[in-house]
Amino acid sequence: MSFDLRIPFHRAAADSVMPLGIHAGLWVADWSPASARSAIEGSAAAGYQLIEIPVPDAADSLSPQETVRLLEDTGLDAVVSLALDAGSDINTVDPELSARGEARLRRAVEFAEAIGANYVGGVTYSAMTKYAQPATEASRENSLAVLARVAEVARQSDVRIGLEYVNRYESNLLNTAAQTAAFIDRLAARGADNVLLHIDTYHANSEELSLPAAVEDAGARLGYLHLSESHRGRIGTGTLDWAGLVNALAGSGYRGPLTVESFSPAVVSPATRDQIGAWRTLWSDPAEVAADSARFLGAQLAASTLLAPTT
Ligand code: MN
Numbered sequence: 001m002s003f004d005l006r007i008p009f010h011r012a013a014a015d016s017v018m019p020l021g022i023h024a025g026l027w028v029a030d031w032s033p034a035s036a037r038s039a040i041e042g043s044a045a046a047g048y049q050l051i052e053i054p055v056p057d058a059a060d061s062l063s064p065q066e067t068v069r070l071l072e073d074t075g076l077d078a079v080v081s082l083a084l085d086a087g088s089d090i091n092t093v094d095p096e097l098s099a100r101g102e103a104r105l106r107r108a109v110e111f112a113e114a115i116g117a118n119y120v121g122g123v124t125y126s127a128m129t130k131y132a133q134p135a136t137e138a139s140r141e142n143s144l145a146v147l148a149r150v151a152e153v154a155r156q157s158d159v160r161i162g163l164e165y166v167n168r169y170e171s172n173l174l175n176t177a178a179q180t181a182a183f184i185d186r187l188a189a190r191g192a193d194n195v196l197l198h199i200d201t202y203h204a205n206s207e208e209l210s211l212p213a214a215v216e217d218a219g220a221r222l223g224y225l226h227l228s229e230s231h232r233g234r235i236g237t238g239t240l241d242w243a244g245l246v247n248a249l250a251g252s253g254y255r256g257p258l259t260v261e262s263f264s265p266a267v268v269s270p271a272t273r274d275q276i277g278a279w280r281t282l283w284s285d286p287a288e289v290a291a292d293s294a295r296f297l298g299a300q301l302a303a304s305t306l307l308a309p310t311t
Helices: 033-045 064-074 095-115 137-156 177-189 201-207 211-221 242-252 270-276 286-303
Strands: 020-023 050-054 077-084 119-127 160-164 195-200 222-227 258-260
Touching: 020 286, 033 050, 033 064, 033 286, 064 077, 064 095, 077 095, 095 119, 095 137, 119 137, 119 195, 119 222, 137 160, 137 177, 160 177, 160 222, 177 195, 177 211, 195 201, 195 211, 201 211, 201 222, 211 222, 211 242, 222 242, 242 286, 258 286
Parallel strands: 020 050, 020 258, 050 077, 077 119, 119 160, 160 195, 195 222, 222 258
Antiparallel strands: none
């Protein structure tokens, strides 16, 4: 039986051709009750159908049950993300390091199931860090083996695992859509057929021939996107070819989420700021950036003749 790779949604996102999502990290630095309410209500008010929630790790985080209640109150769908780090890396031959990474992945799947989300994506295949050497076949093999196990558990909860390739300074394992597609095919050969390719336009812009070329290389494996500008600030103000991307997606048959991702040191924690190198404050009002990004993307989608209504 082949698995339906398209992420199912249950509320507002279910009715959209390409639902607009937004990363909770644009709004808040943690998942305390007040932060969660601010992020979820702000996302709905700014016109989004979906919110991406990084797996909360603090003891005072809002419970999954209360998170679901807020999602239901606002009509938003949710997906879950995480990035492994140098202390929890599966792209390694160190068994302890790998076990910590696998535990984090399994916990992310449990959190997704607890909030009714059907997708766990991000830097799930390696640490998000600057590696000092190339990946080895042994570390790649370990990553494949761990992901095959995690995907099998996720499948039982109807959860898809996303592999978000990143630029060369943030992983040595997957830097392009073509590499990620080949990696996903190796997982599928082991029976892990619930693994999606996740394009982040900021990373793709650094490593690919073009955004449309990345969409083509991803093919039918493409299941999720982060829309992030060339400078990671407000989308529509950098060098990315948004019209070209939207047309490539529309023409490819992609009908999944488009999730806005932009981080400001005015919002994120110092640890996140340092991890992603968000040294400059490119904006400081999340509500304004969120609303502006939704308007910008709405206009891009409306302008795409490939998505024009036929009636
Ligand atoms: Mn991203």
